[in-house]
Structure formats: C-alpha cells, structure tokens
Amino acid sequence: DTAVSQTPKYLVTQMGNDKSIKCEQNLGHDTMYWYKQDSKKFLKIMFSYNNKELIINETVPNRFSPKSPDKAHLNLHINSLELGDSAVYFCASSQDKAGGRNNEQFFGPGTRLTVL
C-alpha cells in the first residue's frame, strides 16, 4: 500500500499557467510537508501543516498556496508559473509526538514540474 502518494508524477506546462499538485498520506500522520528539490538536488522545505494548520511557511513566493482539506491531504497550488519553478516537489508526512523520537518523515515519490 502506498504510504504517501502524489499526483501527478510529471507535470509539463507553459509559463503563466496555474497548476496543482495533490498529496495524500494513509499513515495517520498529523504533519505534512512540501519540499522543493532544485536542479542541484538541494532539498528545501516550503510548507508544513499540522492537523490542517499551517506551522511552517518559508520564504516562498505567494504564488504558491498550500491547502489542507483534512490531515491526510496537503495540496500545492501554484499560480502564474515561472521558469524558475521547474523542480521536483516532494510531499512528506510524519507523526510528531511532543519530544518524540523516531519521527522520520516519509516522502512521496515526487512530482517533476517542468515549466516551458
């Protein structure tokens, strides 16, 4: 069974378009994340939600808007796509108990976004 799933896996689109990436986890985790991996493989967090509440919002352009309809889903909507948005976007989830250990993040398969 897929633990963290993302759709689509590949997304090719023109500059200026609006697109969404969906993420779902069936692990019962409370916290979900979006990461961006650039062409040099550097991974950086973008957003984090805990029980549908935004807890991390890095300095990401406001063209990027996460939406969490419930704690199992965290979607990423991107407006007015730019060339520099081309990257692999990873969704992840974790079960974070207060001060807990073994709270590794489980990653989805990634969505490769190419903006032409």
Added chain:
Amino acid sequence: AQKITQTQPGMFVQEKEAVTLDCTYDTSDPSYGLFWYKQPSSGEMIFLIYQGSYDQQNATEGRYSLNFQKARKSANLVISASQLGDSAMYFCAMRALYGNNRLAFGKGNQVVVIP
C-alpha cells in the same frame, strides 16, 4: 537555525567494500535528531537511519550505521558491504526535537558502487 554540511565529492566504491559518508552539522538546539536518506536515480527519498542527540549508542540499521560524535557535531553514515543497489545520492538531515518540524538537509553525497 540548523545547518548541515556534506562536502565530499562524488564517490566510487568497490562492491562489498565499506564506505563512509561525512556529515557535520551546526545547531543551537539542545535536543535534536539526525537522519540519513537515500535517493536513488528513480528519485524517491528513502529513510535509512535515525540518531537522537541524547542516544547513548550509535544507531545501526542492517548494513547502515551512524558514527555519531556529538562533541565534533558529526554524524557520518557507514555503509558496510556495499551493493550495486547502494548507488544513489545520500542526504544527511536534522531537526530540533522540540518546536517546529523543519527538517534541514545537506547538499548530498553521490555514491556509485562499481562491480
């Protein structure tokens, strides 16, 4: 803020040999966790091993072990008996155990296992 440093260039390793991947970190948090992830060419991120800052023993998971030296702020990953399937990018990451859940990643080490 946390900072992870992985500076080794791409590495070639002979099959069945051991390889050590360096990771140093910097943080002001007194309690933190260190993680290693593997990213093969297929792109997925695979969790390998975890080390808590207050754990007394170095973490081990099968062929993976962590050489944790807290005073030196290093958490090197050791892969024993390398296999061809170990060829991948390896990322070191850390997060504070209290507060938000931000996971800070290093830039990764590329490993190629040769037969």
